[in-house]
Amino acid sequence: MTENAYLIPLLPLFAFVMIVFFMRWNEKLSSGFSIAMILISWVMALVVLIETLGRYGEPYEAFYYITAFNNINFEIGLLVDALTAIMLMVVTTVGACVEIYSLGYMKDDPRFSRFFAYLSLFLFSMLGLVLANNFFMIFIFWELVGLTSYLLIGFWFEKKVAADAGKKAFITTRIGDLGFIVGLLIVAFYAGTFNFGGVFDKVASGVIPAGIITVAGIFLFCGAIGKSAQFPLHVWLPDAMEGPTPVSALIHAATMVAAGVYLVARIMNIFVGSAEASMVVAVIGLITSFIAATIGLVQNDIKRVLAYSTVSQLGYMIMALGLYGYDTAHGHHSAGYVAGTLHLMTHAFFKGLLFLAAGSVIHAVHTNDIQEMGGLGPKMKITSVTFMIASLSIAGIFPLSGFWSKDEIIATTLQHPVFFVFTLLIAFMTAFYMWRLCFLTFFGKPRDQHRFDHAHESPRVMTWPLAFLGFLSIFAGWVAIPWLPHGYSSFVYHGEMHHAAPNILLMLISTIVAGSGIVLAYFIYYKEKISADRLAEKFRPLYTLLYNKYYFDEIYQFLIIDPLMKFADFMWTFDARIIDGAVNGTAWLTILWSNVKLWFDTWIVDGAVNGSGWLVRQGARILRFLQSGSMQFYVLFILIIIVVTGLIKFEFIRIDIQWPVITVVFVLGVTLLGILSRLAAGKEGTAQRLEQEE
Amino acid sequence: MVEAGVGIIFWILTFVIIVSALLVVTLKNIFHSALFLILCLFAVAGIFILLHAEFLAAAQVLIYVGAVSILIIFAIMLTSNMASKKIIQTNQNALVAFFACLMFLVVTLVLINKTGVWNYSTRNLPAENILTIGKLLMTDFMLPFEVVSVLMLAAMIGAIVLAREDKA
Amino acid sequence: MLYYLGLAAVLFSIGLFGVITRRNVIGILMSLELMFNAANINFVTFNKFILNDGLTGQLFAIFIVVVAAAEATVGLAIVLLLYRNWRGINTDNVSIMKW
Numbered sequence: 026m027t028e029n030a031y032l033i034p035l036l037p038l039f040a041f042v043m044i045v046f047f048m049r050w051n052e053k054l055s056s057g058f059s060i061a062m063i064l065i066s067w068v069m070a071l072v073v074l075i076e077t078l079g080r081y082g083e084p085y086e087a088f089y090y091i092t093a094f095n096n097i098n099f100e101i102g103l104l105v106d107a108l109t110a111i112m113l114m115v116v117t118t119v120g121a122c123v124e125i126y127s128l129g130y131m132k133d134d135p136r137f138s139r140f141f142a143y144l145s146l147f148l149f150s151m152l153g154l155v156l157a158n159n160f161f162m163i164f165i166f167w168e169l170v171g172l173t174s175y176l177l178i179g180f181w182f183e184k185k186v187a188a189d190a191g192k193k194a195f196i197t198t199r200i201g202d203l204g205f206i207v208g209l210l211i212v213a214f215y216a217g218t219f220n221f222g223g224v225f226d227k228v229a230s231g232v233i234p235a236g237i238i239t240v241a242g243i244f245l246f247c248g249a250i251g252k253s254a255q256f257p258l259h260v261w262l263p264d265a266m267e268g269p270t271p272v273s274a275l276i277h278a279a280t281m282v283a284a285g286v287y288l289v290a291r292i293m294n295i296f297v298g299s300a301e302a303s304m305v306v307a308v309i310g311l312i313t314s315f316i317a318a319t320i321g322l323v324q325n326d327i328k329r330v331l332a333y334s335t336v337s338q339l340g341y342m343i344m345a346l347g348l349y350g351y352d353t354a355h356g357h358h359s360a361g362y363v364a365g366t367l368h369l370m371t372h373a374f375f376k377g378l379l380f381l382a383a384g385s386v387i388h389a390v391h392t393n394d395i396q397e398m399g400g401l402g403p404k405m406k407i408t409s410v411t412f413m414i415a416s417l418s419i420a421g422i423f424p425l426s427g428f429w430s431k432d433e434i435i436a437t438t439l440q441h442p443v444f445f446v447f448t449l450l451i452a453f454m455t456a457f458y459m460w461r462l463c464f465l466t467f468f469g470k471p472r473d474q475h476r477f478d479h480a481h482e483s484p485r486v487m488t489w490p491l492a493f494l495g496f497l498s499i500f501a502g503w504v505a506i507p508w509l510p511h512g513y514s515s516f517v518y519h520g521e522m523h524h525a526a527p528n529i530l531l532m533l534i535s536t537i538v539a540g541s542g543i544v545l546a547y548f549i550y551y552k553e554k555i556s557a558d559r560l561a562e563k564f565r566p567l568y569t570l571l572y573n574k575y576y577f578d579e580i581y582q583f584l585i586i587d588p589l590m591k592f593a594d595f596m597w598t599f600d601a602r603i604i605d606g607a608v609n610g611t612a613w614l615t616i617l618w619s620n621v622k623l624w625f626d627t628w629i630v631d632g633a634v635n636g637s638g639w640l641v642r643q644g645a646r647i648l649r650f651l652q653s654g655s656m657q658f659y660v661l662f663i664l665i666i667i668v669v670t671g672l673i674k675f676e677f678i679r680i681d682i683q684w685p686v687i688t689v690v691f692v693l694g695v696t697l698l699g700i701l702s703r704l705a706a707g708k709e710g711t712a713q714r715l716e717q718e719e
Numbered sequence: 720m721v722e723a724g725v726g727i728i729f730w731i732l733t734f735v736i737i738v739s740a741l742l743v744v745t746l747k748n749i750f751h752s753a754l755f756l757i758l759c760l761f762a763v764a765g766i767f768i769l770l771h772a773e774f775l776a777a778a779q780v781l782i783y784v785g786a787v788s789i790l791i792i793f794a795i796m797l798t799s800n801m802a803s804k805k806i807i808q809t810n811q812n813a814l815v816a817f818f819a820c821l822m823f824l825v826v827t828l829v830l831i832n833k834t835g836v837w838n839y840s841t842r843n844l845p846a847e848n849i850l851t852i853g854k855l856l857m858t859d860f861m862l863p864f865e866v867v868s869v870l871m872l873a874a875m876i877g878a879i880v881l882a883r884e885d886k887a
Numbered sequence: 888m889l890y891y892l893g894l895a896a897v898l899f900s901i902g903l904f905g906v907i908t909r910r911n912v913i914g915i916l917m918s919l920e921l922m923f924n925a926a927n928i929n930f931v932t933f934n935k936f937i938l939n940d941g942l943t944g945q946l947f948a949i950f951i952v953v954v955a956a957a958e959a960t961v962g963l964a965i966v967l968l969l970y971r972n973w974r975g976i977n978t979d980n981v982s983i984m985k986w
Binding site for chain 3: 729736737741743744752759763770771772775778779783791795797813816817819820821828831832840843844848852856860867870871873875877878881882
């Protein structure tokens, strides 16, 4: 199966092509077909995972070369190792759930089929990215992911906000991609290959100078900053909420943002080669995580809170991976790689669930504002229960899957006190804002009676994926229980296998921190012992700052977009005054000079031109008889030339004059002949035509 | 060149070919010229036999006499009114063309005569004419053979498309 | 051998004359066939007297026959089309590609 793993991405691509070209007109067929394809992919991913487990994570690589332009070889290949196998599983699982869920969510959309086509293309790009074995391929799929996310975020392009959000996502990630391609070229230049293994060998053998590795690592990380919405390019992700909710789930859980984290994990060898680059990665991750968590505390849009929680969790993973690189570069053991990739997996499940459940809520009440919800729990049992499972999981409560991965990340930070403190703080905030969301949405009294009355549980196609993901949110993390003899860390690892001893004290601390966050949320938003408004009043400046997301959008507007606009304005003025002035002055002078030339032109130049024209016309009147339109005449002409040439060539006739003269005489002769024969044949017709001509 | 017994046959055939070919190009009744074309092609088949090309002679009879000529006669029938005797069948180029062709012929014949030395081969043609052709067609001439078959298909389809009555 | 070549030359010239002078498209096609045959006679002659280790010349002649058949098919289809569109198949009438 593993050697046929290339089929996993190709099936969704096949679905895309079939829908676009053949099935677009039949909504049932196209959605059914794309779901069938992703389900087959899912089964194949499962088999690949089992086979990879059987090989104890031994990498499998297969590739061949495509030769193009001057013998440059492009490598196309598959790389299946433990990380790839896990990611394939995650992407296909979440993808399948999202597609099934979309059956219900997008039911009455006019572009239903197209939505499924885009989803299939999105999954194809992401699966291809996961399977790529070289930088060049990963870049191609990377850009494909960017393109499809643009299409999907702007899916409801009639809404200007959605179209703008699509553009914002595309352009913002493009800034990161610029860094990515620079890093990629640096790597390719110094290593002479795009292949991961080849590059890593060069890095490990010390052929590439350390400084170059650092620079290349940071540039490559730029790509991950853009795609995984890290500070300072995180601004696009919350806006991307304008897309349909299943898309948000897919982007946040399995595809787009996971691509960045996956990239960092995939090229971990480069970061291991440079402690500085790793530190940059870790710090960026921490800053992102902290900023996003604080913003998440005060947002009122259910999807935006989830978006900021995604940004925050991604920061977590990036930080864990960065710390791993840093520690390993210094020769210490670290669980960061295991923790980061594990959290990537568990997060995919519970964040996908959160979004799908939130979509279910939005579907029911037709608003995103949690201040208008409340008390929905009894009305939407499956949605609320699964949402709470996911919230417990993301908060890191024992023994849900989020707990295990989060605990590993916190364990990674133990050697770095600053990171440790902030990580715990973020864990606390995460628990708080997730449960603020839960309490405001599902508990208490309904704040908007009309919307409450309208609410209902979603159809089964939407709740079943929720239940399935809920199951995974509980159990997926159990593969990493530290007491297991052959757990996750003995399967997915980087470099040497390292089994961290379970740290029960740390587990206790993290659970207490998360629990206290939940309890605080309980007192504020359920019991209302502490008034949220009073708190907001008390910390007014802080609240405003957070509510406005640290003014990132405004800062970018002020620092980048406005200056650009002003510069463009200035250039326009410059254009209008100076360049146009110069142009107009020149024009005036030209007119003057032209008048002088006009006279000369009319009498002398035109005279010559008309005279030669007249000559040519007269010549043509004669010569045109040659162009009789009769094939036979042409054949005759050719025959005569052949005969005459033959006569001269084989010296039947000896002629001592020059060839050009012969040619001229000959052509004139034949022309005369032609004229005579035409005139003799069709006097009437020719005369008639000549008359018409006059 | 011509062997003794064969000589007389050769001259008869040549006479038939030249006369019938002249008639083909000069007769006013196009239908009659088609009939003389058939005669001419038959005689050419005879020439082929003289040259030990039995298969080619058979193909000549089958394809030309059997198929192409019939096709031509069909076309003449379909466009029947053109066969009337009143219409001049040669165009105004006739006189010039006659001299030009005569000159061409003279040049060619003189050239053939002037070439003094020919590298005559001493060997004989392979005895099993048809067998050898079949083998060659399936080995050395495989590709041209296939290309020609595709060409035939294309010609067939093209002819159908061209000649079909437009219903609309 | 020279007689065969001479015969071919005569036949070719006659065909050429026909191609140039015939007013009728079918006549032109028939003259073309004559020219093909002249070429075939040449091929076979050379095959017999000069290059006779194989049957290349005869094979070429066969291909020419086949191609001529194809040409005749298409040509006659065009004749039919012409006849339908112009109610006549004289080349004089079909000289619209002039001037």
